Amino acid sequence: MRPFDYAVPTRAEQVPGLLGKSWGEVEILAGGSDLLSLMKDEITTPKRLVNIKQVAGLHAISNEGGASQLGTLVTLDRIAAASQIQHQHPMLASAAGDAASPQIRNVATIGGNLCQRPRCWYFRTGHGLLAQKDGKSLVLQGDNRYHAILGNDGPALFVSPSTIAPVLIAYNAKVRIIGPRGNREVPVEKFFVIPKTEQEREHDLRPDEFISHVIVPPAPGVRAAHYEVRQKEAFDWPYATAAVALTMNASTVQSARIVMGHVAPIPWMSTEAAQALQGKAVTQATADEAAKAAVAKAKSLGHNAHKIHLAQVAVKRAILAAVGAPPAGGAA
Amino acid sequence: MDDLPEKPAKHEQSDKPKKSKSSSSSGVSRRDFLKISGVSAAVPLISHVGALAMAEGEPAIHGPGKVPVSLNVNGKKLSAQLEPRVTLLDALRDQFELTGAKRVCDRGTCGACTVLMDGKAVYSCSVLAIDAQSAQITTVEGLGEPGHLHPIQQAFIDNDAQQCGFCTPGFVVATKAFLDQHPNPTPEQIKHGLGGNFCRCGTYAGMRLAVMQAAKTKGA
Amino acid sequence: MADDNTKYGWPAAEQRTLIGKSISRVDGPDKVSGRAKYTYDVHRPGMLYGKVVRSPHAHAKVVSVDVAAAEKLPGVKGVYIIQDKGSEIHWAGDDVVVVAAVDEPTAADAARLIKVEYQPLPHFVDDFSEPKNVAENTGPLTQRDLFQMFNNDAEDDQVIAAVQKRGITFKVTPEMAQRMKDNEVSNEVIKALQAAPVKEAETTDSPYKKETEQVKGDPDAAFKEAEVVSEGVYGCPVITHCCLESHGSVAEWTDSDHMFSHISTQNVSGLAGQFAQALKIPESNVHVHQDHIGGGFGSKFGIDRWGAYTAQVSKKAGGKPVRVMLERDAELEVAGCRPSAFAKVKVGAKKDGTLTAWQSDSWGTGGPGGGGAPPMPYVLNIPNQRKQHTAVATNIGPARAWRAPNHPQGCLITMSALEDVAAKLNMDPLQLMLKNIALTAPSEDTYHRADTYRDELMIAADLIDWKKNWHPRGQGTDTTKRGLGLAIHTWGGRGHNSNCELSIHSDGSVNIKIGSQDLGTGTRTAILIVAGDTLGLPIERIQLNLGDNQYPADGGSGGSTTIGGVSSSTRRAAIDAREQLFAKIAPALKAQPGDLEAVGGSIRVKSAPSRSMSWKDACARLGTQPIQALGKNPGPGDLISSGVGGAVMADVSVDTETGIVKMNKMVCVQDCGLIISMKTAESQVYGAMIMGIATTLYEEKVMDANLGQMLNPNMDFYRLAGIGDVGELVVHMMTGKGYDERGPIGLGEPPTVGPMAAIGNAVANAIGVRVPFLPITPDRVVNALKGGNNATV
Secondary structure, three states: OOOOEEEEOOOOOHHHHHOOOOOOOEEEEOOOHHHHHHHHOOOOOOOEEEEOOOOOOOOOEEEEOOEEEEEOOOEHHHHHHOHHHHHHOHHHHHHHHHOOOHHHHHHOEHHHHHHOOOOOHHHHOOOOOOOEEOOEEHHHHOOOOOOOOOOOOOOOOOOOOOOOHHHHHHOOOEEEEEEOOEEEEEEHHHHEOOOOOOOOOOEOOOOOOEEEEEEEOOOOOEEEEEEEEOOOOOOOOOOEEEEEEEEEEOOEEEEEEEEEEOOOOOOEEOHHHHHHHOOOEOOHHHHHHHHHHHOOOOOOOOOOHHHHHHHHHHHHHHHHHHOOOOOOOOOO | OOOOOOOOOOOOOOOOOOOOOOOOOOOOOHHHHHHHHOOOOOOOOHHHOOOHHHHOOOOEEEOOOOEEEEEEEOOEEEEEEEOOOOEHHHHHHHHOOOOOOOOOOOOOOOOOOEEEEOOEEEEHHHOEHHHHOOOEEEOHHHHOEOOEOOHHHHHHHHOOOOOOOOOHHHHHHHHHHHHHHOOOOOHHHHHHHOOOOOOOOOOHHHHHHHHHHHHHOOOO | OHHHHHHHOOOOHHHOOOOOEOOOOOOHHHHHOOOOOEHHHOOOOOOEEEEEEEOOOOOEEEEEEEOHHHHHOOOEEEEEEOOOOOOEEOOOOOEEEEEEEOOHHHHHHHHHHOEEEEEEOOOOOOOOOOOOOOOOOOOOEOHHHHHHHHHOOOOHHHHHHHHHHHOEOOOOOHHHHHHHHHOOOOHHHHHHHHHOOEOOOOOOOOOEEEOOOEEEOOHHHHHHHOOEEEEEEEEEOOEEOOOOOOOEEEEEEEEOOEEEEEEOOOOHHHOHHHHHHHHOOOHHHEEEEOOEOOOOOOOOOOOHHHHHHHHHHHHHOOOOOEEEEOOHHHHHHHOOEEOOEEEEEEEEEOOOOOEEEEEEEEEEOOOOOOOOOOOOOOOOOOOEEEEEEEEEOOOOOOEOOOOOOOHHHHHHHHHHHHHHHHHHOOOOHHHHHHHOHHHHOOOOOOOOHHHHHHHHHHHHHHHHOHHHHOOOOOOOOOOEEEEEEEEEEEEOOOOOOEEEEEEEOOOOOEEEEEEOOOOOOOHHHHHHHHHHHHHOOOHHHEEEEEOEOOOOEEOOOOOOOHHHHHHHHHHHHHHHHHHHHHHHHOOOOOOOHHHEEEEOOEEEEOOEEEEEEEHHHHHHOOOOOOEEEEEEEOOOOOOOOOOEEEEEEEEEEEEOOOOEEEEEEEEEEEEOEOOOEHHHHHHHHHHHHHHHHHHHHOOOOOEOOOOOOEOOOOOOOOOOOOOOOOOEEEEEEEOOOOOHHHOEOOOOOHHHHOHHHHHHHHHHHHHOOOOOEOOOOHHHHHHHHOOOOOOOO
16 A cells, blocks of 8 residues: 555535545545555555545435435445334345445445445456556456446446445435535436546546435335345355336336346446336236346357346346245245 | 645644654655645635635644554553554554454455454454544454453354464454344354355354354353 | 384273363464464564565566665665566566565555566466367476376386386486385386486477376277266366465574574474575574464465565565565465366266276366376276376466365366266266275275275265255256255375474473474364373373474474374373383382373372372472473374275255355265364364365456456455355264274365365256356356356356
């Protein structure tokens, strides 16, 4: 890790002034579990860390007429345990409680979760976010078993690592961003962007901005579930995840939001899958149809065709879980 | 802006940090930083967001050189001069000779460095020492010692939940945090509640028994 | 000899007070409380911290090294160039320069200032692709070639023919001939080697090196006659040891030619010579110490390049202690690979399951040197065989011994092929195994090997309820399918050379010194159990010192040789010391020394137990001269044996949509002769199974072909099993008659062998198709179910 100076603002307004003008100059320290790893590997080498944990007003979970407002510093552990979240946005509580490990959930913040960097093994071993060498993609030439199957037409081939972001998008949540010019709010689905150059990041923040809150709108009657295809019981990066939120009209789906994680450089909202389900009752067959639609445009990079199949399974199972249907077949 | 006087850094701790020199050991001085970023650390850009910040003081900035760091570990106050980049794990091990927490992956994955901060299990490799100053820290040494072992530690011995023992302190501490939250755990809860630690020798069979035994032991 | 056996032999079952009992490991309290000090925890006064500059290239020449800026950085106390200009690098992550500084951040800053220029050379890291069009190796045989042939039990006439035809690349010295003789190489072979023409070794650009084909019986005829022939491809990738305590040491110079190393090692007594050679100082000037070690698994026998340069940079820093522990990425990149092994296999059998023919074309890598052929067919000596191995030289990193070298690979390939034969015959693989069990016993079998396997299989089958739970392949319509699989395995495990010094003092204290090490296998506990049982004392009354080369020398802890070594040297020392004590007090008890026994903390007359003396009182009669006894292994009496068997059965569930394999249950039934320490022995077996689960389902050293670098040098993507991934585990140790009289035999390796094969077979049984390659990840299962080629990634 390289040396840096360490700033401890106490109020949100102080933060933008402490941040840099371009990415990498300054990093925000919240939970720190991802950031410190990146700094130890010198993937990021900031000259300054801004520890925002002393900033007032970023720690609270509040209820605003059925909406959950989460300060950016709320930890995954607290989200999982909060009765308000369990009651109003159970899929969020459950996804937060299933993320990573207890030690990480105790420190990882919701804001940090959204801003964590990709786990692409070329990126993490120092070959850049886009992993280009001599103008060629190391990912395309190399081992892309975990890489993107959607949104993979450009140079970015990593997958968005957050397991919480798809859940927030399914709930139609937004983030509040504070910058030098004041506040703005952005839907989480718009927050993530696919970078085209090494100088960009994977989201809509500018270098001198930070997330102050995540706001999850009321979801009365929404039936939601997420599903993660993960080989190990705990603490393992998934092959694919899916978050599904269904607004029901009696027994048929009035509208659906279906979002996949770990399949694209951003959380991937599938309008195709949502449309496939709209106006229909959820059955094995309609769930299957929607799941197929979700990956209809997916494309293998050579070694990751299995992810197309696994993402499809994740979507199907999340849809079925949302309405409480047992997964196909059942356990042996 | 280059001529702005450096403000002494402020911190919650009473000890005033020495003005960080443009030490060549770090390769970067604070003055350099001001040049590079074009941002004045001493004068936050509060003009955009009103004058409130000025009224309540400016954000403290420490380092990059050594600054006084004071930790509360196992009920004792421990102080040292550390650069901000020193992790809690390295401070415990190299400054205070508390080597129970181990450095294995050093990337927040393996759990061998687990300590309690305010009763919650954390990876001490992924916390900066300077950022751990307000917390009550408990390491495996603080749970018990030979002759006065904690029931969890005794349960690990009774069920031979260790071989080389390098992951053991992390597991013991993680188990403490886990049982505090789940006094009567189910096997399913153990799978996830202790999912943040890895053992290479393969002692999970004994560990599962140890956790159940400790849960049954009063005072665990 | 009979007298020695009577004198030193192990006590009869009814007389054992500690041996074979479940006793908690004696270093448990230190370990659970964080007090146990490992090398990584050593903090010497004034200690400096090392940081290593490593090559990013897998194959390169070092063109220049500039350390000037680093040397000038305040806080830097020493810089040592490990591989200077002109050196050739053979794997990414190889050590080039080491810096010692007052603290770790400073060392890191200094390392960053070092400029190394490389001339990259072509690298090769693909061990997975089947070697194609590999030229027959006709050049002279190297020592390595011969070693491979011996290792594979090549027939003498084949070895002699090859030696005569191809010549050899080395001269057979008298010492070499003697060593071969000691290792049971036949006189005919030695003679042929001595007579063979010595030629220059052939060099080649090809990474592939075809080894001599080995033929036994008449495989062509046997395949022709076979009623069923099953073909398949199987294999497992390179994995790494991933010791939680990385490799490394703290070195210091106590004066200009005395070096003291705290080092993480499996070989405390064996390192001084290696250090002496590297540092050019007398062996007697090297002090090696280690209290605890955080895992080795076969990868920590040498001082390694880093052991040497840690001492070198300490010297540069005026002899100050310097700590260099490998960082995790380096630990995974450079500190040890288990060789990969892949094979195309053909097996011939009769309709009733009798195995008649084996053919294998195998390949694999152990790094730049290529790597050895796994023993195949494993355990079952099928009468007709043809085997061809091709070693693949790669820049993946250096191979190291990994628990039971080559056996897990050979077992996986063989047992998978046999399960496929059983499936083809629509036969229960347990029946197939039992039908052929006689093939496990060599003709001169003194150890009832086939019977042991049969007994172990039957017990394992009971424990996993094989009869009820086994079904023919791939049945059922549920998404999640369950399957059972099995494997058997073996290992030698004869005790190594060992010296144990035991002293009894006039205050009753007992002290043991032995230059061994406790890898977490329970060596400390076992030594104390033997001494306590022999002296009639509780283990708390005996002080044990190990982990230092100033104690009597003991072998390295590898190949499951420690328990046999230390238990027998300790037994002999304790018997001799006890005898001396008896002689001292016999007059006072009005008895002959031979009539005395030490039981329950006192010494008494066997025929008249009321005539006794407490241990303390007895020792008080020693006066100023403590008793000192040196026990050795080998030594008088037959105390140990070699050769064990084990059976593993696995029960898995496979989600056929996601391809995720879950362990339901695994059973291991294992013999290891007389068990000294039951609790830690069982832990060894549990550990072996868990390690096997990780290897089968998760572990793989992933290399990028373009970069020649490891893509997962971290514990995020170099994945180990977690506590939730291992299912129910059952261990059954074979004990009692038929086992105890063989004396202790090592246990570290054998149970690590079978799990991969058993789990792989259970998966095949569950889903109805073979997943040919490990790790059995979701992608591979999904591809196998789709009937696809599993050569993904």
